[in-house]
Amino acid sequence: MITRRQFTVALGTLAAAGVTGGLFRHPKAWAEPMATKTTTGYGPLIDDPKGILSLPKGFTYDVLSSFGELMNDGNRVPDRADGMGCIALDDEHVALVRNHELQPKHVAEFGPGQPSPLKTPKAYDSNDKGEALPGGTSTIVVNTKTGKKVKEYLSLTGTIRNCSGGITPWGSWLTCEESVDKPSSTNSQYHGYVFEVAGNAEGLVEPKPIKALGRFNHEAVCVDPDTGIVYLTEDRGDSLLYRLVPNEYGNLHAGGQLQALAVKGYPKFDTRNWQKQEMPVSSWVDCEWVDIENPDSAEDDLRNQGYQSGAALFARGEGVHWGQGEFYFCCTNGGNKKLGQVMRYQPSPYEGTPSEHDQPGRLQLFVESSDAQVFNFGDNLTVAPNGHLIVCEDQYTAVVDNHLRGITPDGEVYPFAQLAVQTELAGACFSPDGSTLFVNVYSPAQTLAIRGPWKHLS
Numbered sequence: 001m002i003t004r005r006q007f008t009v010a011l012g013t014l015a016a017a018g019v020t021g022g023l024f025r026h027p028k029a030w031a032e033p034m035a036t037k038t039t040t041g042y043g044p045l046i047d048d049p050k051g052i053l054s055l056p057k058g059f060t061y062d063v064l065s066s067f068g069e070l071m072n073d074g075n076r077v078p079d080r081a082d083g084m085g086c087i088a089l090d091d092e093h094v095a096l097v098r099n100h101e102l103q104p105k106h107v108a109e110f111g112p113g114q115p116s117p118l119k120t121p122k123a124y125d126s127n128d129k130g131e132a133l134p135g136g137t138s139t140i141v142v143n144t145k146t147g148k149k150v151k152e153y154l155s156l157t158g159t160i161r162n163c164s165g166g167i168t169p170w171g172s173w174l175t176c177e178e179s180v181d182k183p184s185s186t187n188s189q190y191h192g193y194v195f196e197v198a199g200n201a202e203g204l205v206e207p208k209p210i211k212a213l214g215r216f217n218h219e220a221v222c223v224d225p226d227t228g229i230v231y232l233t234e235d236r237g238d239s240l241l242y243r244l245v246p247n248e249y250g251n252l253h254a255g256g257q258l259q260a261l262a263v264k265g266y267p268k269f270d271t272r273n274w275q276k277q278e279m280p281v282s283s284w285v286d287c288e289w290v291d292i293e294n295p296d297s298a299e300d301d302l303r304n305q306g307y308q309s310g311a312a313l314f315a316r317g318e319g320v321h322w323g324q325g326e327f328y329f330c331c332t333n334g335g336n337k338k339l340g341q342v343m344r345y346q347p348s349p350y351e352g353t354p355s356e357h358d359q360p361g362r363l364q365l366f367v368e369s370s371d372a373q374v375f376n377f378g379d380n381l382t383v384a385p386n387g388h389l390i391v392c393e394d395q396y397t398a399v400v401d402n403h404l405r406g407i408t409p410d411g412e413v414y415p416f417a418q419l420a421v422q423t424e425l426a427g428a429c430f431s432p433d434g435s436t437l438f439v440n441v442y443s444p445a446q447t448l449a450i451r452g453p454w455k456h457l458s
Helices: 004-016 302-308
Strands: 053-056 060-066 081-088 093-100 135-143 148-159 162-167 172-177 194-198 218-223 230-234 242-246 256-263 284-291 317-322 327-331 341-346 362-368 378-383 389-393 403-407 413-419 425-430 436-441 446-451
Touching: 053 060, 053 446, 060 135, 060 148, 081 172, 081 436, 081 446, 093 162, 093 172, 093 425, 135 162, 135 172, 148 172, 148 194, 162 317, 162 425, 172 218, 218 327, 230 317, 230 327, 256 302, 317 389, 327 378, 341 378, 378 425, 389 425, 403 425
Parallel strands: 081 162, 081 425, 162 218, 218 317, 317 378
Antiparallel strands: 053 413, 060 446, 081 093, 093 135, 135 148, 162 172, 172 194, 218 230, 230 242, 242 256, 256 284, 284 362, 317 327, 327 341, 341 362, 378 389, 389 403, 403 413, 425 436, 436 446
């Protein structure tokens, strides 16, 4: 296997020889965007007689959890199931830590039959009645040998709009607040933080915001298992891509330096391609990182701080997932037709150190949609064991037709699943052995386990 260091050295050799392929050169204007490449994937989708999820031949799903069901801790399954991570507990069990994108106004909507709004000292924030804000996470423990749910319970409460997040190499889930609410009549704390939930937590964790990861409209995170560097997306039309270079591997509360990505040689570069094709599909740009001086700002201004220092703009950064020595992230309404982009980042072999200046990390526009029928508003995503991406669509129309879209390593898009319910799919994540894809139906919340011949495509 080629290491990141070997890859980068080889790239430098090719560049010196003039063989740069898709490397970026900035002209005054670009031609019209290319059509999105497609492929057949696993074949045509078969209508689901249960009216939930259509899948290709050979694939099936089971429902593990549904909104309003009684959990083992006496609470009911909350609604608005969003991002989710799969964490191995032992050879036979995984923990699915699942976000619930609930706001203060939803405090009475935990689920049918909930005896009363939750009151607990382990809530991060409560209303003036002492009732925990309903945002947070729940955990489902699944036996991967039998495919059955073992238990289910709340694992974090009192937060606002837990949208997505990411798993860590040390066995936890980082859950992100897509909110910058200040103290008000409905809540007493500042919001806009990331919280950590251990995969093996057996109930509510102590809700401690990781302030080094910044206060902004968080979406998702991923962690480089080699360095412990955390990469973060922001759901804004003028969002940035952030990273935290931690002071201590695996201990994010020990702090570090929060930074934003900039395109080397092109300060304030616009990757969104809304007006013209500033960044062509498949092109690569070298990157550098600028410091965020005040990561815990009381104002929603981190993206302004970074942009004024030269950071690049992205179109609503959303799901992000670490693959093999690189990560991918969605920009929901990026592109000339504002249908969505997928970006790809390959870190420097010296990421987070002064030496990265000479061998920088690289950013690629991997996919940009030119057709709503092919790819429309990608949100959460994951990397499959075969290297394909599985992307959850989240369309913003009165009537939605959301899919799980597969993307090959060559950037070819295909439909993997179609949701028959008028909501979105979210939180796609694979079991450690690659046999099962877990995914949420957003509302009414359900968590599904999809199994089938994943290895038929490579």
